[in-house]
Amino acid sequence: MILPIVAYGDPVLKKKGKDISKDYPKFDVLLENMFETMYNASGVGLAAPQIGLPIRLFLVDTSPFAEDQDLTEAEQKALGTFKRVFINAQIIEEDGDEWVFNEGCLSIPDVREDVFRKPKITVSYLDENFEAHTESFDGLIARVIQHEYDHIEGVLFTDKLSSFKKRLIKSRLTNISKGKVDVDYRMRFPNQKKKR
Numbered sequence: 001m002i003l004p005i006v007a008y009g010d011p012v013l014k015k016k017g018k019d020i021s022k023d024y025p026k027f028d029v030l031l032e033n034m035f036e037t038m039y040n041a042s043g044v045g046l047a048a049p050q051i052g053l054p055i056r057l058f059l060v061d062t063s064p065f066a067e068d069q070d071l072t073e074a075e076q077k078a079l080g081t082f083k084r085v086f087i088n089a090q091i092i093e094e095d096g097d098e099w100v101f102n103e104g105c106l107s108i109p110d111v112r113e114d115v116f117r118k119p120k121i122t123v124s125y126l127d128e129n130f131e132a133h134t135e136s137f138d139g140l141i142a143r144v145i146q147h148e149y150d151h152i153e154g155v156l157f158t159d160k161l162s163s164f165k166k167r168l169i170k171s172r173l174t175n176i177s178k179g180k181v182d183v184d185y186r187m188r189f190p191n192q193k194k195k196r
């Protein structure tokens with residue numbers, strides 16, 4: 001089932017997510033719905049707060065990036081096969097010189113901005129079978145994980161912009177929260193006036 005994606009301005013996007021356990025109700029259905037919702041919106045990642053749940057869960061599937069002709073064959077292959085569920089994730093290390101990437105977010109349609117992040121991360125997390133892993137990632141895979149990880153920490157990529165950039169996009173963000181945006185997937189807008 002495709003779930004509505006929560007838009008910018010909803011308080012759930014500002015909440016720090018809570019850890020979950022194996023007995024989380026109907027977890028398999030939730031995962032299935034989240035994957036369906038992410039693919040329907042052509043996203044490369046989706047975090048539980050974006051469907052209204054303040055829990056530490058996110059998905060990543062970087063395969064759409066594999067088409068990028070600027071990447072090496074090895075990078076294309078790595079991105080093309082990377083599909084992962086992250087439960088109760090903690091980034092335990094971030095390393096290297098910050099690099100810029102133009103990020104977007106399913107909760108903030110039509111807004112893309114350059115964001116600086118460190119290139120290498122080490123993450124401890126549980127997979128969909130609640131088995132523990134500690135793994136290091138770099139490049140675009142690390143980038144997507146960092147973006148989704150921010151969601152479970154209650155942080156959006158727009159929070160990381162300069163105050164100048166924030167001022168420039170403020171009215172667009174306000175419009176998004178009111179539903180004044182063209183979007184081709186299901187969304188829930190916090191400040192939309194009720195239709196009669």
Ligand SMILES: [Zn+2]
Pocket residue numbers: 104105106107147148151
């Ligand atoms: Zn996002």
